[in-house]
Amino acid sequence: MSYKVKLYHLYPDAMNLYGDMGNVIALAKRCQWRDIEFEVVDVKIGDSVDFSDADIIYMGGGQDRGQKIIQNDLAKRKTEIQGWIESGVVSLTICGGFQLFGKYFKTAEGEEIRGIEVFDTVTTAGDKRLIGNVVVDVSAATAKWAQKFRFKNLENPTATLVGFENHSGLTKLGPNTEPLGTVVSGYGNLGDGGYEGGWYKNAIGTYLHGSLLPKNPWLADHMIAVALMNRYGSPIPLDNLDDKLEEAAHKAAIERAKTAKTLSI
Amino acid sequence: MKFLAILVGKLAALATRLTKTGSGTTLPGLMAEKIEPQIIRKIAERLKYGVIVVTGTNGKTTTSKMLVEILSEEGYTVLHNPSGSNLTRGIASALIHSVNIFGTGLEADIAVFEVDEATMPEATTKLRPRAVLLTNLFRDQLDRYGELDKTAAIIGNSLRGFSEMTTILNADDPLVSSLAKYSEGEVVYFGVEDQGITTDSGLAMDSKDCIACGHELVYEERYLGHLGKWHCENCKEKRQKPLVSASSIKVSPFVSKFELALPKENLKVEMPIPGLYNVYNALAAATAATVTGVGAPAISHTLRNCEAAFGRMELIEVEGKKIMVLLIKNPTGANQALSAIYSDGKPKKVGLFLNDNFADGTDVSWIWDIDFEYFKIAGSEFVASGIRGEDMALRLKYAGVDKKNYKLEKDINLATKELAKKLKKDEIGYLLPTYTAMIEIRNNFTVKSDELCNMGKVTKRGL
Ligand SMILES: [Zn+2]
Numbered sequence: 001m002s003y004k005v006k007l008y009h010l011y012p013d014a015m016n017l018y019g020d021m022g023n024v025i026a027l028a029k030r031c032q033w034r035d036i037e038f039e040v041v042d043v044k045i046g047d048s049v050d051f052s053d054a055d056i057i058y059m060g061g062g063q064d065r066g067q068k069i070i071q072n073d074l075a076k077r078k079t080e081i082q083g084w085i086e087s088g089v090v091s092l093t094i095c096g097g098f099q100l101f102g103k104y105f106k107t108a109e110g111e112e113i114r115g116i117e118v119f120d121t122v123t124t125a126g127d128k129r130l131i132g133n134v135v136v137d138v139s140a141a142t143a144k145w146a147q148k149f150r151f152k153n154l155e156n157p158t159a160t161l162v163g164f165e166n167h168s169g170l171t172k173l174g175p176n177t178e179p180l181g182t183v184v185s186g187y188g189n190l191g192d193g194g195y196e197g198g199w200y201k202n203a204i205g206t207y208l209h210g211s212l213l214p215k216n217p218w219l220a221d222h223m224i225a226v227a228l229m230n231r232y233g234s235p236i237p238l239d240n241l242d243d244k245l246e247e248a249a250h251k252a253a254i255e256r257a258k259t260a261k262t263l264s265i
Numbered sequence: 266m267k268f269l270a271i272l273v274g275k276l277a278a279l280a281t282r283l284t285k286t287g288s289g290t291t292l293p294g295l296m297a298e299k300i301e302p303q304i305i306r307k308i309a310e311r312l313k314y315g316v317i318v319v320t321g322t323n324g325k326t327t328t329s330k331m332l333v334e335i336l337s338e339e340g341y342t343v344l345h346n347p348s349g350s351n352l353t354r355g356i357a358s359a360l361i362h363s364v365n366i367f368g369t370g371l372e373a374d375i376a377v378f379e380v381d382e383a384t385m386p387e388a389t390t391k392l393r394p395r396a397v398l399l400t401n402l403f404r405d406q407l408d409r410y411g412e413l414d415k416t417a418a419i420i421g422n423s424l425r426g427f428s429e430m431t432t433i434l435n436a437d438d439p440l441v442s443s444l445a446k447y448s449e450g451e452v453v454y455f456g457v458e459d460q461g462i463t464t465d466s467g468l469a470m471d472s473k474d475c476i477a478c479g480h481e482l483v484y485e486e487r488y489l490g491h492l493g494k495w496h497c498e499n500c501k502e503k504r505q506k507p508l509v510s511a512s513s514i515k516v517s518p519f520v521s522k523f524e525l526a527l528p529k530e531n532l533k534v535e536m537p538i539p540g541l542y543n544v545y546n547a548l549a550a551a552t553a554a555t556v557t558g559v560g561a562p563a564i565s566h567t568l569r570n571c572e573a574a575f576g577r578m579e580l581i582e583v584e585g586k587k588i589m590v591l592l593i594k595n596p597t598g599a600n601q602a603l604s605a606i607y608s609d610g611k612p613k614k615v616g617l618f619l620n621d622n623f624a625d626g627t628d629v630s631w632i633w634d635i636d637f638e639y640f641k642i643a644g645s646e647f648v649a650s651g652i653r654g655e656d657m658a659l660r661l662k663y664a665g666v667d668k669k670n671y672k673l674e675k676d677i678n679l680a681t682k683e684l685a686k687k688l689k690k691d692e693i694g695y696l697l698p699t700y701t702a703m704i705e706i707r708n709n710f711t712v713k714s715d716e717l718c719n720m721g722k723v724t725k726r727g728l
Contacts, residue, residue: 013473013481017404017412019596022633022663029663045481063412069479132627164628209630214659245662245673249655256652260627 004037010059020060022211034239045073055227061095078116091203098205099123120174133257134186136161136196153218162253163208185257217246305391314375316392321400324546329379331550338563344373385423398433398553403597421447436507437492443476455552456507477502490597509552530561540605581710583685588694596634612644616684618698619651625699637664647671650680
């Protein structure tokens with residue numbers, strides 16, 4: 001039997017800052033290397049799109065302008081996307097995408113950009129830009145995912161994510177969204193080195209660019225595994241890939257987070 | 266007071282050179298400026314033909330260099346900040362070097378200063394330039410400046426309040442073009458008029474939506490990233506007609522040919538440097554020269570003999586093999602370098618050296634916007650290196666490069682030798698380093714860039 005994963009890429013033009021396209025490339029390659037068909041549907045402003053065949057919904061980061069441009073179009077899709085996330089569809093949103101999957105983002109000018117309330121989060125512009133390499137300990141989240149999905153790639157007890165943050169928005173989590181992890185080095189959601197990102201059901205939001213998934217292949221595989229389980233109704237074992245280079249890049253990023261300076265301007 | 270400031274500046278320059286603590290380009294300015302904050306303005310005011318400021322993301326160093334050479338050819342004595350020290354203090358140092366300790370006897374009569382985007386407000390206030398040239402705005406060093414729109418606003422605001430100043434804008438860049446509204450003086454444009462060089466590479470489009478209304482822009486031609494012939498169907502914003510334009514562009518790995526349309530004259534130009542981005546640099550420099558009143562002969566003569574600026578393009582010799590070094594610092598620049606390298610459609614041996622020091626940009630995410638998937642790289646061999654060499658190797662792996670065709674060697678010197686070893690006799694290698702990796706290569710291998718022009722000529726004959 002041949003398997004398939006279908007990703008819906010929200011606003012690939014307006015929301016692709018800082019190389020976030022790398023996440024889609026990583027998912028595509030890690031499916032193709034396992035002979036899993038991977039299909040991408042680009043969702044642009046005004047497109048009439050039915051998400052009922054979506055396994056993964058993805059949105060990258062964007063500038064404030066990009067976020068303003070898409071907010072009305074995204075608002076029209078709010079009920080539909082919320083419904084699919086509620087039913088367990090996998091989702092990854094980065095930076096500006098993460099902010100817009102929350103309740104609202106209040107810009108430095110006091111303008112409120114509406115989000116679609118997948119996450120119980122509110123974001124307000126801070127007075128500094130938080131910039132630098134980030135390492136996040138996500139073992140609390142993966143422990144919970146491991147109880148629900150018995151995937152091999154979740155068995156690592158010291159699960160970390162590495163990436164690069166560059167944001168001025170500060171994102172506060174409400175009771176219905178859990179933090180993705182705690183910051184080992186970097187600023188995190190509130191700029192205080194506390195927690196980073198958020199998750200709800202199978203939706204994950206984070207500030208990490210990098211791109212995120214190529215250097216954190218276990219997360220890419222987790223997303224693919226859940227997507228396959230949703231589509232085919234039972235766990236589909238994923239072939240092991242040679243991830244030596246991915247692991248080396250992960251380690252190098254952790255090393256760099258220790259030595260390179262971070263900036264807040 | 267001024268005497269003291271200039272003296273201190275001169276002594277500091279001497280001290281930095283003697284103690285080898287630096288190249289002597291910023292410290293003197295820093296010290297002199299501390300003593301008299303007005304010093305830049307006062308010295309700049311004495312330049313008979315004023316100051317031209319060059320800014321933008323890509324190409325400002327090469328464009329400045331071309332403009333300096335054109336103006337010199339025309340007979341001006343040109344002052345500039347050549348050491349890549351492009352902050353206001355570097356400018357102060359350049360100005361101080363050019364005067365004697367009494368602050369008199371300034372030899373230069375015109376200045377060309379390359380200024381970082383973020384330094385523009387300080388630069389226009391202090392230098393009161395006769396012209397500001399804006400090459401383009403691409404995403405670059407975002408970790409330093411925040412977001413592109415904010416950079417544009419900073420530059421825009423720096424143009425306000427100078428009714429005597431000419432603003433020279435890239436017509437093909439919608440974001441740059443939108444800055445005309447800030448200018449209170451004359452605005453002129455340069456741009457490409459060509460149907461044969463359209464790209465369909467989808468990555469690294471930094472500015473796809475209308476600045477005025479947010480509607481997606483329509484491109485009749487797209488040349489490079491978001492540069493092209495654009496218009497908005499919603500609000501009728503459109504590309505402005507250029508005063509100086511380039512057409513019939515042909516690029517190869519070593520030369521660029523094009524027709525340059527000046528207001529009164531058309532020139533056929535053949536430059537010994539490759540890539541559409543260098544055509545844009547030449548176009549920008551020719552426009553600034555035209556605005557200054559320089560005639561066609563000086564422009565034509567200079568462009569035929571021009572070289573890329575320091576480190577932007579070099580030829581090094583490694584164990585008897587020749588390697589062309591092209592600096593990369595953002596996805597658009599890297600895509601342009603690759604498009605020049607692959608313009609003959611043949612497989613190549615390429616080094617990709619990625620550092621993430623402050624001068625390189627500490628965020629390496631941008632390599633995922635290099636459009637490896639677009640270029641015909643099948644059969645090419647790659648060496649990835651640098652502090653973030655793993656990230657670069659990973660990018661190649663995910664671009665579908667066969668495992669046997671890429672290699673990770675973290676050490677820059679060993680990686681350079683590794684690349685040389687792969688080359689057959691007389692085969693040219695290509696090396697794309699970020700800034701601090703380029704400096705390391707320059708420090709360790711023999712630079713033979715004077716041979717680049719000859720290679721261009723040899724290739725021309727071969728074509
Ligand atoms: Zn418009």
